[in-house]
Amino acid sequence: MMDYKGYIGIVEVDDEANVLHGEVVNIRDVVTFQGETVEEARDAFRDSVDDYLAFCEERGEEPDQPFSPELVRLAGSRLAENRTSLFASLAELAAGPSGQVSAR
Numbered sequence: 283m284m285d286y287k288g289y290i291g292i293v294e295v296d297d298e299a300n301v302l303h304g305e306v307v308n309i310r311d312v313v314t315f316q317g318e319t320v321e322e323a324r325d326a327f328r329d330s331v332d333d334y335l336a337f338c339e340e341r342g343e344e345p346d347q348p349f350s351p352e353l354v355r356l357a358g359s360r361l362a363e364n365r366t367s368l369f370a371s372l373a374e375l376a377a378g379p380s381g382q383v384s385a386r
Contacts, residue, residue, distance in 0.1 A: 284327050287335075288348040291315065291327040306331065309346035 284291040284304070293304040296316075302323040306313040315330040317323035338345040 284324060286328050286331050289313070289331045289334075290348065291331075293323055293327075306334075308349040311346050 284293070288308075289306050290308045291304045292307050293302050296303045301316045301318055302320065303316045304314065304323055304327055306327075311334065313330050313334045315323065315326035317326045335345055
């Protein structure tokens with residue numbers, strides 16, 4: 283797991299393509315990155331976050347605020363228990379009992 287400016291990236295190994303592929307998991311927008319080494323993946327993650335923030339600024343839109351790190355950890359443990367997707371677990375936890383997503 284990587285953290286940059288409050289955004290959390292999770293990396294998976296793609297054996298077929300021989301790359302490390304990752305995604306920012308604590309926002310609703312889709313931000314991905316990849317690299318052939320851990321260092322390249324880390325640099326690509328940071329570049330992707332910076333590109334995302336610049337893109338939002340260019341469009342005059344507010345970027346998604348990251349879910350809290352505690353929420354991501356809780357979703358990760360729920361993922362292990364229930365074998366659901368990390369995003370589904372995050373969305374369910376973020377919505378809480380009211381069904382409204384809260385970016386903390």
